[in-house]
Amino acid sequence: MDDIEAAASRLDSIRLGGSDQYCVAFPNLKSLYINGNPIMPEMILSANLPSSLETVSVAESLENLSLCTKLKTNSINNLKAILNMDYFDSQETFYRVTNTLFGKSSICNKVSLELRNIPFELDEERLDWSKVTELTLGNPITYPQLTRLLPRLTNLQDLIVSQFSCREIEREMLSLNIETTQVGQTLKSLSNSLQSVxxxxxxxxxxxxxxxxxxxxxxxxxxxxxxxxxxxxQADALEDFAYEYQDYFPHLAYLNIID
Structure with a gap:
């Protein structure tokens, strides 16, 4: 055990997910990785960690993500989470765990979240995800759903939408009437933080x-x-749109449209 503790004191990262059963301390740990199905999750929860961790990366299950709510640390600078849920995972547990880790009272400073599979539609009214700065959505999301979700993510900077759906949309809902200067006033901002889509x-x-x-x-x-x-x-079409409407929406003049 002395050799293990001596080695642990020199580690700056660790990967947990095996069957080793040790009660250990990692006073210099900077990065923690939780993946797969840890056989002894109590080892993770009982490990003595520094008061602050630079990065915690957790992948796959909601159960793995919930472990992060019980870690013996006071602060996580960057939480990187990949979530692939099962159909038997409860919505109640999902919102409780994610709001604890991603919300305003979380010990995490920044959260990068990839939702690969969620077996239900997100209810934006139940979300407290103010610490999420990067979000990848794997499930299809409609335009109306996206416009309801974005205002709830008050610090989101980067968004990736894997499957964008236009169902439930009438073409008339999207008309931009440039014959009136009110066009720039009728559309409310969805996010004042989002920089990349x-x-x-x-x-x-x-x-x-x-x-x-x-x-x-x-x-x-x-x-x-x-x-x-x-x-x-087409990038050309978006550039034409940005040029035509930049007088109404000044930020379009500075938009980088990636080809």
Whole structure:
């Protein structure tokens, strides 16, 4: 045990997930990785950790993520979470665990979250995710759902949408009437922090033309946006849109449209 403790005192990162059963202390630990299905989760929870960790990375299950709520540390600078839920995971547990780790009272300073599979639609009214600065959505999300979600993520800076859906949208909802100067006043800001958006695929056979209108509408409501990449909207078309509407939405003049 003395040799283990001596080695642990020199480690600056550790990967837990095996079957070793030790009660250990890591006074100089900087990074913690939790992956797979740890056989002895109590070893993780009983480990004596520094008062502050630079990075905690956790992958796969909601059960693994919940371990992070019980770590013996006072502060986590960066939490990186990849969540792939099972259908039997309860929504109640999901919101309780994520709000504890991602919310305003969390010990985490910044959270990077990848939601690979969530077997239910996110209820934005139940979210307290103010510490989330990077978000990747693996499930399909409709434009109306996205416009309801973004205002709840008050510190979000980077967003990746894997499957963007335009169902539940009427084309008339997206019209931008440039014949009146009120156009810049009728659209409310969805986020004052979001700087980068990547839109990867169109979901459920949504119309490309309608998707392009959704993207244009979205750009108009993100005044802090600096970078946009859409794999189904031509960069030239977005540049033309930004030029045409920059008088109404000044931030479009500085937008970097990635080809």
């Amino acid at each position: 990547w839109l990867l695929n169109i979901a459920d056979n949504s119309s490309y033309d309608l998707a392009a209108l959704c993207v244009q509408h979205l750009l108009s409501q993100l005044p802090a946006l600096l970078n946009i990449k859409s794999f189904y909207c």
